[in-house]
Amino acid sequence: MRRNMDMTALRSFVTTAEAGGVTRAAGILHLTQSAVSMQLKRLEDSLGTDLFDRSGRGIALTPEGEQLLGYARRLVELNDEAVSRMTAREFEGEITLGVPHDIVPHFIPPVLKRFAAAFPRMRVNFISSHTVGLLAEFDKGNADLIVTTEESCGPEGITMAEIPLVWVGAPQGEAWKQRPLPIAFEDRCIFRGNVQRRLDAAGIPWTMTVETGSSRTVEATVSADLAVHAMLMGMWVPGTEPVDHGGALPDLKSYKINLYRSPTATGEVEQALADFLMEAYGTLTQAQPAPRPSRSSVAAE
DSSP: OOOOOOOOHHHHHHHHHTOOOOHHHHHHHOOOHHHHHHHHHHHHHHHTTTOEEEESOOEEEOOOHHHHHHHHHHHHHHHHHHHHHHHHTOEEEEEEEEEEEETTTTHHHHHHHHHHHTTTTTTEEEEEHHHHHHHHHHHTTTOOOOHHHHHHHOOEEEEEEEEEEEEESSSTOOOGGGGSSSEEETTTTTTTTHHHHHHHHHHHOOEEEEEESHHHHHHHHHHHTTTTTEEEOOOTTTOOOOOTTTTTOOOOOEEEEEEEEOOTTTTHHHHHHHHHHHHHHHHTTTSSSSOOOSSSOOOOO
């Protein structure tokens, strides 16, 4: 006898696995923790197997859970795509989104994929630039939503996460031990001045190895162990890794990942994209999920 899987339970399963816990999953799904736990239990009972190992402090997928996750992702995505294509004919047009290049790879591709499935007739004009440039474009009215990395948050924005800046270098590299310390940053990188001030305050001489406007040049220089760089926790790229300097380098500041939404971007489409961004970047914060932005504008923090 064939059995049908509960799509709601599958969505809760995928979200819990990706968010790393029931509490965060509940916030993303806008459900209570008990409701998510009940759906997971119902899914396990229907399959006759445990999907999560709950023996430790947190939860981890069992081998059966890992096997199901790939299927569940595809089923949920196919469900969402089918529903959107059958019901979203009224949404057609374009929306402009700007995101700093260094926080694009880990989060933006799944956000864009999810948005395209929900609104297949909407075109996303994607801008990848520095925070300063994105804020300038936003002020000119050239972007509907932008994500920024800043020390604080402007009155028109909302903070989705706050994470520390860390030193990164080549895997098992030696550049961090050199004095003067070779560092590599793009010309307009918002982290550059702060890093230099921290080094000066610690009495560590430094030298700028490259002067460039290209992030790829910086990445190549660092991965070749010719310099060190600073990136937000978890955002390093292949060929680089956090430097285990044992206190030889100064601690760096935390930065906020903020979302700005134009006062004219008030529709359901803009709200959905804002929600997708909040859910994606909100997983970086260990505390409770960030609040949902209003429909009229992104509220002040």
